[in-house]
Amino acid sequence: MNMKFFIGVLILSCFWQSCTSTKADFKSKRIAEYTPQRIEQIMTSSSDAVERRTAFRQLLNSSKAENSAEKYLNDDDPIIRRSALYYLIDHHGEKSVDYMISATTDSSNLVRALALSGLTPYSENPSVQSAIDSMEQKDPDPNLRRQAAEINWPFKRDNKLLRDDPSWDYEIVTQKSIELSDENWRFITDPNSNGHRQKYFDPLFDDSSWKPIKVGNWETQGWPGYDGIAWYRIRFNAPEKIESNAVELLFEGVDESGWVWLNGVYLGVHDIGTAGWNVPFRLDATKEIKWGQENILVVRVLDTVEAGGIWKPIIMEVLK
Numbered sequence: 001m002n003m004k005f006f007i008g009v010l011i012l013s014c015f016w017q018s019c020t021s022t023k024a025d026f027k028s029k030r031i032a033e034y035t036p037q038r039i040e041q042i043m044t045s046s047s048d049a050v051e052r053r054t055a056f057r058q059l060l061n062s063s064k065a066e067n068s069a070e071k072y073l074n075d076d077d078p079i080i081r082r083s084a085l086y087y088l089i090d091h092h093g094e095k096s097v098d099y100m101i102s103a104t105t106d107s108s109n110l111v112r113a114l115a116l117s118g119l120t121p122y123s124e125n126p127s128v129q130s131a132i133d134s135m136e137q138k139d140p141d142p143n144l145r146r147q148a149a150e151i152n153w154p155f156k157r158d159n160k161l162l163r164d165d166p167s168w169d170y171e172i173v174t175q176k177s178i179e180l181s182d183e184n185w186r187f188i189t190d191p192n193s194n195g196h197r198q199k200y201f202d203p204l205f206d207d208s209s210w211k212p213i214k215v216g217n218w219e220t221q222g223w224p225g226y227d228g229i230a231w232y233r234i235r236f237n238a239p240e241k242i243e244s245n246a247v248e249l250l251f252e253g254v255d256e257s258g259w260v261w262l263n264g265v266y267l268g269v270h271d272i273g274t275a276g277w278n279v280p281f282r283l284d285a286t287k288e289i290k291w292g293q294e295n296i297l298v299v300r301v302l303d304t305v306e307a308g309g310i311w312k313p314i315i316m317e318v319l320k
């Protein structure tokens with residue numbers, strides 16, 4: 001028992017010593033200070049990457065920081081390019097947008113990742129927007145493509161159904177089911193994924209130039225072979241108010257993914273990839289439904305393979 005305790009303490013103290021001595025080594029390497037002449041020399045002729053990075057950091061702390069940051073944005077070493085860009089973002093904010101935009105096509109993931117996060121606050125700016133769009137579509141790194149897509153997609157909502165509420169003890173009964181018309185839909189394709197910026201989901205948006213479409217796949221209704229994003233809008237009348245605990249929209253089949261707005265309010269998404277084409281989903285619309293009035297339902301559909309579109313009925317369910 002005592003022996004085990006002794007060995008334990010010995011191991012711990014050895015471990016602690018090795019940790020602290022490593023720390024001390026780091027420290028002694030980091031405090032290397034170069035003279036301005038030496039920095040110049042290292043930056044132009046050293047082949048030791050770590051030495052150059054250290055010298056460059058010191059350059060960024062000197063009176064030559066401004067010019068150096070711009071000059072070394074094109075250095076061969078991605079770590080130096082990233083430090084240079086970071087300096088410019090940190091010191092100039094929005095004024096460094098052009099540098100960040102150029103860096104979105106850098107060969108290094110590290111530099112492009114910094115550029116993307118630096119650009120995020122300025123995504124309203126049209127040239128920033130198009131740089132982020134192009135990363136979403138073309139960046140070689142799937143993580144950066146995903147991150148760019150998230151920045152481009154401001155709609156977030158965790159749509160909770162009554163049946164999933166753990167504090168709800170009552171049986172849920174469907175009081176009334178109202179199937180939306182199969183016809184009267186208006187439709188437009190959105191190959192550049194721009195519709196949300198043009199506010200296609202807004203009830204006041206003028207969809208009179210959109211084409212009529214029925215529930216069913218779009219390939220057989222005039223858009224053969226189209227894969228990508230398309231938008232649907234429909235107006236429907238809700239009945240006079242029915243006393244109820246919840247209203248849900250049941251989508252029996254959207255091929256493949258769907259994003260839904262009711263009366264301009266984002267309800268949520270069904271997006272489980274290609275497998276989602278034949279998986280029904282529900283979204284709560286209790287607060288958004290307008291009883292006794294015209295409602296506008298807007299669905300953005302993404303289809304990536306084979307047939308696509310809203311191909312099964314949508315049902316408004318009044319629950320008690």
Ligand SMILES: [Ca+2]
Nearest residue numbers: 255305306307
């Ligand atoms: Ca499909």
